[in-house]
Amino acid sequence: MPNTPPGPAPASQNARPFLHGPETAALTAALEAGQYGHSPLVEQFEQAVAAYLGVPQMVAVASGTAALHLALLAAGAGPGSEVVVPSQTYCATLHAILATGAHPRFIEINPRTLCIEDTAVRAALTDVTRAVVPVLYGGRAIDLSALHDELHARQITVVQDAAHAFGSRNPDHTLVGAQPDLLTCFSFGPIKNLTCGQGGGIIPRTPAEAATLRSLRALGIPQSQPERATATTYTVEQFGLRATMSALNAAIGLVQLQHFATAAARRKTLWRAYATGLQPFARVHLVDIDIDRTVPFNCVVHLPGGERDRVFAQMRGAGLGVGVHYPPNHTQPAFRPWHRPLPVTERSGRQLLSLPFHPGMTPADVPPVLAALAHSLPTEPPCAS
Ligand SMILES: Cc1ncc(COP(=O)(O)O)c(C=O)c1O
Structure with a gap:
């Protein structure tokens, strides 16, 4: 039986989390286990989401905003480059672009869907475009496949903001996130389709990109926690952020995914x-x-x-x-x-x-x-x- 928290009448809130029941026990167990940062539970959540989507890997991070930020960095966005993006999105998408040092290039939407379309993207591409960020408004998938060859030739990456779209399907009926040629970013925030309380996830294109993202989310340190426990030092290989997902969030997400x-x-x-x-x-x-x-x-x-x-x-x-x-x-x-x-x-x-x-x-x-x-x-x- 669903176990939504007691509260005001359902329609009095625009959005709120929906609990299935076992989240409370899972969270208690994670609290008692005493490992609140990156832990095997986070890796279990990553594997469970990857299995659900039918993809090799998912990289769990602290939020959807962090997912976009790190994915854009992995795509090469930075000072001097532009990222094509709709204005019709949550401001988090824009902050993630600015955090890389790149600039947004705003484009129009189709008012019927509130989503961008390939013609508007094509018209906005310049010599300094490094990424295109379609925002899957309301959960609706966006098909930019007509631009695939041009984007590939110009080394422009599609980093899709799928914060709203966990569980949605593409026009070819594959799940959003399962397209191998683009980077997908999910939010697992409080009111999202799949919630961890707070969190995000990136679906990388290659094992090398997954490794880059794992390093970026963990202060540029590639060594795992078990590896660090047996050594007297660690390596800071590159710039990184503290953007790991907490095991407490992963515990909630694992239950939410089961249901x-x-x-x-x-x-x-x-x-x-x-x-x-x-x-x-x-x-x-x-x-x-x-x-x-x-x-x-x-x-x-x-x-x-x-x-x-x-x-x-x-x-x-x-x-x-x-x-x-x-x-x-x-x-x-x-x-x-x-x-x-x-x-x-x-x-x-x-x-x-x-x-x-x-x-x-x-x-x-x-x-x-x-x-x-x-x-x-x-x-x-x-x-x-
Ligand atoms: C379209 C969109 N992108 C990005 C985000 C950022 O996700 P998070 O809140 O998990 O950082 C949100 C959050 O609401 C969103 O709606």
């Missing part, structure tokens, strides 16, 4: 209930996340022009956990030097509303949310409840 099918099914069922309930709304457009292939991270709508902020305030006032994911990044003060006009992103940034969405909700929680939405948009037909 992932349950959480994924609950997310899909809830998203489909919203899609059905939204059909009578003529002026509300659901972001298309390709539900048949996607494990949805969120449920986001475009509202009619100029009404989003009022609807947000009214629904929040009614105790419903609506949100906005995300305010565009190219207009943020921190990223102003790389601003360029992005009218599609700016318009959708004013229209987006995230409905309450997490696996602790069931289809029975949807009608009250949509009734409140209809109430805030008086020209809409009231939702059947």
Whole structure:
């Protein structure tokens, strides 16, 4: 039986973690084992995720942001280089790019999916482009295969931000992360499809890249803990960060992975209930996340022009956990030097509303949310409840 923590009504929060029960015992056991840093438990989690995805390796790190940062470093991003990225993402994607010393080159999205497409990527490539970061918004896979040969020839790496997309499938039905020619970064943060409490993971392209990432996440020291226990010194081979995943997080992630099918099914069922309930709304457009292939991270709508902020305030006032994911990044003060006009992103940034969405909700929680939405948009037909 699911063991979601007691708390407020499900729809009053935009998102929250979903526990299956055994996480508590697993966490207690990890606490009592007394090894809180990188440990065999972390390696067990890495192997379990790799087996789930059908890939040789996964490199666990401290967060999705760290996953992007290290993957971009491994791809060669750094001072003087550019990384092509949508503005429509969480600011973490941008901070990871800046942390390497590279600059972002913002591009437009398709407003129907909130995802980038190959034509916009191609138009943004320059002589200094080192990486392209497609953001798999809402969990939807992005197919850039039409650009594969050109990117390969220009030594540009695709580092996909799959923070939302654990468990989703590509157009060819392989799992996101299983494509051998690109680097995939997952977040295992508190509200992600698969949570460790906090954490991230990188799917490397080659064993050598895996070794580089393992060194980067551990202060540039390639020796394992057992190796270090039998030697009087260690080698700091290259620049590195303290970006290892804690065994406490891995303990949670291992349980979550065992029960992932349950959480994924609950997310899909809830998203489909919203899609059905939204059909009578003529002026509300659901972001298309390709539900048949996607494990949805969120449920986001475009509202009619100029009404989003009022609807947000009214629904929040009614105790419903609506949100906005995300305010565009190219207009943020921190990223102003790389601003360029992005009218599609700016318009959708004013229209987006995230409905309450997490696996602790069931289809029975949807009608009250949509009734409140209809109430805030008086020209809409009231939702059947
Ligand atoms: C699109 C996207 N990228 C990156 C991240 C960063 O992941 P983390 O919070 O695990 O650092 C997030 C987190 O919400 C995200 O939504």
